[in-house]
Amino acid sequence: MPIYTPSDAEHLRAEIAAAAARMIAEDGADYASAKRKAAKLIIGHQKIRGDVLPDNAQVEAHVREYQALFLGDSQPQRLQLLRLIALEWMEKLADFSPWLVGAVLNGTAGEHSDIHLLLFTENTKDVAVYLLNANINYEVSESSHFRYPDRQVETLSFMWKHKGIHLSLYDRDDLRGASRKFGDRADLAGLRALLAEGSQS
Secondary structure (H helix, E strand, O other): OOOOOHHHHHHHHHHHHHHHHHHHHHHOOOHHHHHHHHHHHHHOOOOOOHHHOOOHHHHHHHHHHHHHHHOOOOHHHHHHHHHHHHHHHHHHOHHHOOEEEOHHHHOOOOOOOOEEEEEEEOOOHHHHHHHHHOOOOOEEEEEEOOOOOOOEEEEEEEEEOOEEEEEEEEEHHHHOOHHHHOOOOEOHHHHHHHHHHHHHO
């Protein structure tokens, strides 16, 4: 196993974070795969120590820098469009207490970003029924629970206005007390406030 000094590890983390950020901004890669590919690109096939990999916050900071430098003319408009589509669907799905998460919320969404919503309902089948009644063809998969990463929840995905939308379905009980923990999530009021801020800037 390679041995890195603290300064070596810090330098490698920054290099990996910058390379991963380019993959995320340009290709729409997810954070985990972007970090793995960036580490392989920079370090090669050596065994990678955990303390050399940057955390998501460091990568996100580099994504913001990259977008500001190279996508400043286009990224804000794309982000606004994605947030408006998210608002449209959160209003349609208001009965299911929707919350927006991910890049569309935190402002790093780009050309390849999808919209991710968490829904809370007494009966998750009601969401599927709603989509079917709206003539929406969706695919079913699973994603990690927002609070318990070792648990999976059903996720319904579909295209709308050429953008991917993913609805992760939770029991209503999962919402109890959750708003106090949702620093990186926004409900309808939160998204409307974000859009209002954007229109004033």
